Structure formats: C-alpha cells, structure tokens
C-alpha cells in the first residue's frame with residue numbers, strides 16, 4: 035500500500051522563505067573593524083532574491099552552474115548560501131587557506147563560473163586567477179581596490195561590485211522547483227595525499243541535516259538562540275549552522291576575519307551568544323586569553339567543539355573556570371558534517387556524566403554506524419571491540435565528485451569508511467582513539483596518539499601537545515611528543531614523562547621530545563601531523579634529551 039502523504043521536495047528555498055518571513059526579525063551580526071554590523075533575516079531574504087536576479091539576469095547564470103565563494107563568515111556569505119542553491123545553481127565554498135595549487139584545482143574541477151570574493155581576499159584570488167580556466171565573472175563584496183583582479187584576469191573576466199549588482203533588483207524571486215536529490219552545494223576535503231576530493235550535498239541532505247542540527251539531541255536551536263559560528267563557512271558548511279539558524283530562527287554572530295582570541299572575547303562579551311562552535315585550537319587560544327583577561331562569557335550556554343578530539347582538560351577548564359559547558363561532537367565533510375554529539379544519558383551526574391562527555395557522543399537515528407575489523411568483519415557494539423568506524427545515512431556521501439566508481443579505500447558496500455578508529459558502545463556512544471593513519475604501532479602494540487596528547491594537555495605548563503609516530507629500529511614505531519609550553523611556564527621532558535606515567539602505561543611513554551613554538555595546523559585548524567612527521571624526518575625539529 036502506498037502512503038497518502040504529499041511528496042513535496044525538501045529544498046533550500048523553503049529554509050530561505052521560512053526564515054525571511056517567520057523569523058524575519060532574527061539577525062545575522064557580522065563583526066567588523068568598527069564593531070558589529072546587523073542584518074535582519076528579512077533583509078537577508080530580500081538580498082538573496084536580489085543576488086539571484088543579478089546572477090541570472092546580469093551574469094547569465096542558468097541551471098546548475100557553480101558559484102564559488104571565497105569569503106569569511108559574514109552576512110553576504112549567508113545570503114549566497116541561501117540564494118545560490120535556491121535558484122537552482124550550486125554553491126561551492128572555497129577554503130581560503132588551501133595552497134594555491136589546491137585552490138586552482140578545486141575551482142577548475144568544479145568548473146566554477148562565478149566567484150564571490152570578500153575584498154580583503156582580492157590578493158589571494160588575483161594570485162591564482164590566470165589559472166582559473168572556466169571562470170567568467172567575479173563579484174567583489176565590500177570596498178577596496180579591485181585593480182589586482184583586472185590586471186591578473188587580463189580583461190577576460192568581468193569584475194562586478196556586489197552593491198552595484200544588487201541595487202534596484204526586485205526583492206522577490208520565483209524560486210524554481212528543484213529535484214531534492216540534485217546538488218545544492220559542494221565542499222572539497224583535502225586528504226593527506228593526492229588532490230582534494232569533492233562532495234556534493236543535495237537539497238534533501240541539507241534540509242534533513244538542518245533539522246538534525248536544530249534538534250535537542252544536537253545543538254537545540256530556536257528563536258531565542260544566538261549562535262557564534264566560528265567554524266568557517268568554507269569548512270564543512272560551518273557544521274550546518276547557517277541553514278539550521280535560518281530554519282529555527284536562531285540569530286547568528288559571524289566573526290568575519292576576526293578569529294583571534296581577543297576579538298572573539300570582545301564579540302562574546304558584547305553580543306552575548308548562547309552557543310558557539312569551533313575546533314579545539316580556537317578554544318585553547320581563547321581559554322589562555324580569558325585566563326589572562328577575565329571576560330564574562332557566561333552567556334554561552336554551550337560551546338560545541340569538534341573537528342578534532344577535544345582534550346578533557348579543555349572541557350574541565352571552561353566548565354570550572356568560566357561556567358561554560360563544552361559539548362564534544364564528531365563529524366566529517368563527507369557527512370554534511372554532523373555525526374555524533376556527546377550528551378550523557380538522562381539522570382547521570384558527576385564523574386559518570388563526565389565519562390560520557392569525553393566520548394565523541396551518540397549517533398543519531400539517521401546515522402548508522404558499525405565497527406569493522408582489519409579483516410573486514412563487523413565487530414560487536416560492546417564498547418571494547420576496536421576497529422574502523424563505517425557510517426551510512428541520508429546526509430552521508432556515497433562517493434566523490436567525478437569518480438566513476440566509489441573509491442574502495444573510502445567506501446565499502448554502501449558504507450563510508452571514516453578512517454577513524456574506535457569503539458561503539460551498546461547504548462550508541464562512539465569513542466574514537468585515533469585516525470587510522472595516526473595510530474602508532476610499537477612492537478606490535480597500538481598506541482593512541484590522541485590519548486597521549488590529551489594526557490599531556492592536562493599538565494598545567496602545556497598549552498598544546500601533538501604526538502606522532504616516528505620510525506624506530508627496535509620497535510618499528512615510537513611516539514614523538516612535540517609540546518608548546520604556556521607563556522611564562524617551564525617543564526622538562528623528564529617532568530612531563532613522569533606526569534604521563536600517572537595515567538599512561540609505561541611502555542607507551544615517549545622517549546623523543548621537542549619543545550616548539552606552535553603546532554603546525556592544517557587549512558581547517560587541525561594539528562598537521564604530516565608536517566610534524568616531515569619535520570622530524572628532515573631533522574628540522576630540535577629534540578630535547580630526556
């Protein structure tokens with residue numbers, strides 16, 4: 035028997051129409067050098083219609099042509115997020131921290147026709163422009179000299195100004211009906227080897243994912259929420275926060291390019307967000323700043339931390355010293371990106387609740403997970419059996435753009451192989467020990483680099499610690515600990531080793547140590563372990579003897 039239910043497509047334009055009308059007085063607040071700039075969702079909706087008119091009528095965009103954005107988190111980027119998919123075109127968010135060759139690769143691979151660029155990023159775009167073969171138009175957002183673009187394009191690319199393009203355009207657009215399975219947005223993820231790989235989110239996946247982000251088991255968003263979206267809109271769709279905010283009426287605070295601890299603290303103190311999201315390194319810096327410059331950050335009900343394992347010491351410090359609860363979450367670009375969120379089971383408190391909060395969290399109904407052993411066999415969800423996590427669900431990609439067949443390294447029997455190693459418990463909680471490629475194999479036994487890092491970062495003198503496996507004649511591999519000390523603090527390798535010995539098995543204790551100024555970071559702010567291994571290999575790390 036077929037159901038009697040309507041089959042209305044799930045479309046980004048629904049999120050847009052709903053947000054601009056029902057939540058028209060909610061706001062996106064963009065940080066600038068002069069302070070906060072406010073735009074209501076009603077205005078965002080009107081500008082989204084104007085942008086769609088400009089793209090179609092002035093720039094001739096039709097069908098599913100790709101529109102790139104080289105932008106910080108700001109109101110105009112939100113307008114593009116909504117307008118481009120709603121008109122049937124495909125949004126391609128460009129990671130402005132990629133190496134130029136990678137940026138060129140992804141723009142050409144996606145065949146971007148237009149790039150919207152923040153004027154502060156003109157030099158970056160001008161540098162790669164001569165290599166962008168399919169690009170026809172650039173739209174500059176904000177004031178600033180666009181001459182470098184004109185010079186670099188050699189006249190072959192039309193350069194427009196956002197303000198001029200939108201001026202006088204109608205504030206309504208007849209959004210087309212779109213197959214909900216068609217692409218709405220693209221994001222490329224840069225693996226450790228080879229070219230970046232593209233994922234195409236559909237209207238349906240974005241819609242369903244947005245509902246999940248709003249849910250109480252995830253971020254619990256509603257009209258009274260104010261979300262500080264530090265996670266960049268060019269990384270995994272800013273965890274779905276822009277769309278989820280438009281759906282739920284949550285207001286957004288957008289830091290633009292002001293991502294350092296001092297302006298973030300100022301933003302929090304003046305705009306009083308109720309929730310924030312970013313990778314651990316941002317919160318590590320902010321914590322050091324707050325400890326030195328007391329600021330009232332208690333408006334934040336919760337801070338969602340993901341993208342890398344969140345050190346328990348960071349969670350405790352925020353909770354105990356600043357009254358802010360860190361919620362640990364896990365996801366991937368390939369998963370739109372939300373997977374699990376760590377909310378303890380009801381009724382638990384104290385140490386029992388903390389033990390759950392350290393985990394990567396519980397998978398929601400729409401994300402099925404399984405743990406697979408090295409021989410490909412599915413292992414029990416018993417909280418003990420360690421293997422690679424595989425996932426499937428309606429907002430998880432089944433392949434990469436342009437691949438004839440799903441890459442068997444990344445996909446198996448309709449499941450995505452996450453490359454993350456850990457366990458699932460019977461009650462659905464995920465605990466990751468490491469990335470498969472970062473686990474250290476010493477004398478046939480596994481050492482979790484993340485466990486060593488978390489233990490080290492609990493030492494009061496340690497700001498950041500990054501542990502990698504390095505070749506060892508006797509054991510195959512051994513851990514190398516690279517440590518950034520807090521300003522004004524000191525510690526010796528022997529002291530740190532003794533400190534680790536309280537919680538870590540003796541045979542896992544590193545014998546190689548290096549004190550460094552900063553841990554190298556990837557384009558999305560994670561520890562760049564590949565670079566640390568390379569620095570060790572080429573002898574550029576100064577090792578401290580124990």
Ligand code: AMP
Pocket residue numbers: 223270339340341342343344362363364365366367368371394452453454466469558
């Ligand atoms: P990306 O696609 O750049 O967001 O990277 C996804 C990867 O980041 C995952 O496969 C994990 O290895 C890592 N990751 C994300 N969140 C967490 C977390 N909470 N704990 C540990 N690793 C994480």
